[in-house]
Amino acid sequence: xxxxxxxPNENPLNAWAQLVCRARFEDLSPxxxxxxxxxxxxxxxxxxxxxxxxxxHELAVAAQQWGQGTEAVVWGSHLRAPAAQAAVINGYRIxxxxxxxxxxxxxxxxxxxxxxxxxxxxxRSALAGRPIHGKQFLxxxxxxxxxxxxxxxxxxxxxxxFRPATCGGFGVVAGLGVLAGLDEATVMNAFGIQYGQxxxxxxxxxxxxxxxxLQVGFNGRAGLxxxxxxxxxxxxxxxxxxxxxxxxxxxxxxxxxxxxxxxLGQQWHITELSHKPFPSGRLTHAAVDAVQQAVASLGFAxxxxxxxxxxxxxxxxxxxxxxxxxDPKPNYARLCIPYVVAATLSHGGCTPASFAPQHLxxxxxxxxxxxxxxxxxxxxxxxxxxxxxxxxxxNDGRVWEKEIxxxxxxxxxxxxAAACETKxxxxxDIAGMPAAQGDTLLALIERLESVADVSALTQCLVHGA
Numbered sequence: 001x002x003x004x005x006x007x008p009n010e011n012p013l014n015a016w017a018q019l020v021c022r023a024r025f026e027d028l029s030p031x032x033x034x035x036x037x038x039x040x041x042x043x044x045x046x047x048x049x050x051x052x053x054x055x056x057h058e059l060a061v062a063a064q065q066w067g068q069g070t071e072a073v074v075w076g077s078h079l080r081a082p083a084a085q086a087a088v089i090n091g092y093r094i095x096x097x098x099x100x101x102x103x104x105x106x107x108x109x110x111x112x113x114x115x116x117x118x119x120x121x122x123x124r125s126a127l128a129g130r131p132i133h134g135k136q137f138l139x140x141x142x143x144x145x146x147x148x149x150x151x152x153x154x155x156x157x158x159x160x161x162f163r164p165a166t167c168g169g170f171g172v173v174a175g176l177g178v179l180a181g182l183d184e185a186t187v188m189n190a191f192g193i194q195y196g197q198x199x200x201x202x203x204x205x206x207x208x209x210x211x212x213x214l215q216v217g218f219n220g221r222a223g224l225x226x227x228x229x230x231x232x233x234x235x236x237x238x239x240x241x242x243x244x245x246x247x248x249x250x251x252x253x254x255x256x257x258x259x260x261x262x263x264l265g266q267q268w269h270i271t272e273l274s275h276k277p278f279p280s281g282r283l284t285h286a287a288v289d290a291v292q293q294a295v296a297s298l299g300f301a302x303x304x305x306x307x308x309x310x311x312x313x314x315x316x317x318x319x320x321x322x323x324x325x326x327d328p329k330p331n332y333a334r335l336c337i338p339y340v341v342a343a344t345l346s347h348g349g350c351t352p353a354s355f356a357p358q359h360l361x362x363x364x365x366x367x368x369x370x371x372x373x374x375x376x377x378x379x380x381x382x383x384x385x386x387x388x389x390x391x392x393x394x395n396d397g398r399v400w401e402k403e404i405x406x407x408x409x410x411x412x413x414x415x416x417a418a419a420c421e422t423k424x425x426x427x428x429d430i431a432g433m434p435a436a437q438g439d440t441l442l443a444l445i446e447r448l449e450s451v452a453d454v455s456a457l458t459q460c461l462v463h464g465a
Contacts (some may be wrong), residue, residue, distance in 0.1 A: 012241050013191055015261050016147055017184040020177040023265060025135040025449075028142055032268040036141050037445050038420060039101050039273050043111040044075070044441065045427035046093075046100045048461060049352070051076035052430055053096025054210055054330055060089050071127060072120035073458040076431045083120035084221045090116035091217030095164070097352055098334040099279040099427070103145065103269060104385055104410070106152025106167060107159060107315065109216065111273070113168025114144040117220040118175050121227075123455045125179070131453035132179055138448060142270045144175030149269035154260045155252035158382045159315065165200025165215035166251055172223025180227060190226045192236020195247065197222035205319060208332025275409035277423065278350040281335040283316040283385055286404035287372075290390040291344050294400040302345040304394045308372045310337055311389035313379035321374035324366055330355040342369035352430060433463065 028036075050056055060074050060081075069082035075090050094100050094112040102109055118140055122132040148171030152163045173194045177187045199218060204211035230236070240246050241257060248255040278288050287310050294300075312321055324338040333339045333355055342365050343354035359365060377389060386407070392400040406413040415423070421442075428438045441460035444451060451457075 011239055012257055012261055013188060013238060014184075015264055016174065016191065017177075017187040019146070019264050020143055020174050020187050021182065021184045023139060023143060023178070025139045027265065028139060029268060029271070031271050032142050033138055033449070035271045035273065036138050037448060039111055039270065040115070040141065040448075041424055041442065041445050042101055042275060042420065043094055043115050044457070044461065045424040046095075046097065046112075047090055047116070048076040048093075048431040048433055049099065049427035050093030050096035051463075052352070053093060053213070056089075056093055056096055059092055059214075063089055071124045073123065073461050075116075075458075075461040076433065077463050083117075083124045084224050086120045086123075087117045087220040087224050088214070088217035090120075091220040092213040095213035095216045097279045098281055098331075099276050099352075101273045101275055102282045103149040103152065103272060104274050104282070105272070105383075106149040106155075106269075107163050107383060107385070108148055108152040108167045109164035110145045110148035110168055110171050111141075112164060112216045113220045113223070114141065114148065114171045114175055116217070117172045117224045118144070118179065119454070119458055121176055121179055121224060122453075123458055126453050126455040131455065134448035134451035134454055136179060137454045140175040140178040142268055143178050144171035145270040145273070146265065146268060147171050147174035149272070150257075150260050150264065151247070153269075154255045154257040155248075155383065156256060157252045157254040159252075160202055161251050162200035162202055162205060162212065162215055165219045166198050166247075168216060169194050169198055169219030169223045169226075172220055173226055176223060176227040180231065182227070182231070186230045188238055189234065189236045190230035192238055192240055193229050193234060194223055194226040194236075195240040196236065197226065198247070198251070205335065206322075208329050208335060210331060212331060272411055274411060275415045275420070275423075277409045277415060277419070278340075278344075279334065279352050279355070280340045280350055281320045282409075283312075283320040284335070284337050284340045285409065286310075286386060286388040286407040287337050287341050287390065288344050288350050289407040290388075290392070290402055290404055291341055292349070293402065294390075294392050295345070298394065298398055298400055300394055300398075302342075302368055304396070305345065305368065305371055306393045306395045308341060308393075309389075309391045310372070310374045311377035311391075312337075312374055313377060313384040313386070313388070314382050316385055316388065317374060317376045321376075324369040324372075326363075326366060327361045330360065333360055336369075337374050338369040338372035339365075341372045342366070351426075431463070437461075 070080040072086035
């Protein structure tokens with residue numbers, strides 16, 4: 001699409017607002033529409049499976065104390081909640097098992113923050129007699145990912161704040177701006193109000209705290225309330241990206257946002273999302289992929305492993321190169337290469353069951369994890385995830401080595417359509433959802449351009465409906 005060019009001296013937020021207000025469904029490429037459907041399916045499945053995540057039920061119960069309402073479905077349950085509460089609960093559920101999709105250049109999980117808010121808004125709109133059409137919803141999803149991914153990818157600094165939360169909230173505002181049909185001034189105000197609510201600490205990542213997924217939900221809720229407030233006439237600051245106290249001054253201190261302005265709406269970042277075939281930190285996936293390739297090639301058992309070494313770029317080393325510890329919490333283990341590798345070898349794969357209590361406390365598994373070492377390689381890019389260098393040595397002297405540039409699930413090494421559906425069905429089964437509801441949901445997503453009211457999607461997410 002052709003947008004007015006933003007000059008280097010102009011507030012870059014103007015380009016965002018112009019894109020949100022001027023883009024149309026017809027501007028989306030066929031690939032963007034196809035990928036939007038694929039990752040809609042994937043994210044809903046992760047969210048439903050997330051009902052089994054740590055304290056997911058307790059969160060839903062606690063949220064009922066914040067106010068009563070029936071605007072939106074709590075996915076995978078019989079519960080309904082006010083739209084803002086549903087955005088928190090469902091955002092947490094999507095990220096609870098570390099299975100949701102990633103935009104790797106941005107180091108962001110944009111759909112986890114975005115989708116619960118978009119669907120809650122759509123349910124609320126349908127109740128008010130203003131249903132959201134499928135074409136509008138596909139555009140909103142694409143727009144939300146575009147803004148969230150641009151914000152993260154433009155950063156050149158060491159990550160200090162949790163981008164799936166901080167970037168994700170701005171993606172919510174963009175997507176809701178499309179659904180609500182906002183004008184540019186209102187979108188600008190909503191972005192400004194969102195900046196005042198932006199949050200997300202990496203300390204939760206370091207400790208493997210449940211706050212990590214909660215931060216995704218918090219910023220989804222914040223995006224929804226930002227749009228509500230802007231529609232009510234509240235105003236926000238405008239120079240929130242490059243101003244003296246803007247995002248690229250306080251949150252991400254080095255950036256090249258000017259490089260990204262001309263690219264808005266050209267390739268659509270939703271086409272660059274990566275699947276997570278394993279329910280662990282995306283940065284562990286090269287090691288899991290390598291282990292599975294090595295076992296297939298050499299045919300060895302866990303007891304045959306002498307050592308494994310992973311050479312990791314700075315970001316990977318900081319985020320998932322952490323040491324294995326006895327009896328870790330699930331969120332810590334999912335972000336630990338040694339544990340994830342040991343679980344993969346021990347169980348023949350990495351699945352949600354790999355992080356069950358009996359495995360987290362398994363002394364034999366932790367002994368195997370002690371044979372896995374992670375070190376910093378010489379990659380100078382502080383935001384690079386790949387390549388990672390893998391070396392596996394067996395007790396009989398055999399060695400397997402490979403440099404992984406695009407692990408399985410990467411856009412250049414994608415999951416097949418069959419594998420995507422297999423993951424969907426696996427998530428659906430984990431949640432104990434009826435197969436017929438899954439079939440209905442898949443059929444709705446396939447023909448989403450012709451669906452007159454997208455709140456029909458959420459009816460498939462009601463447990464036992």
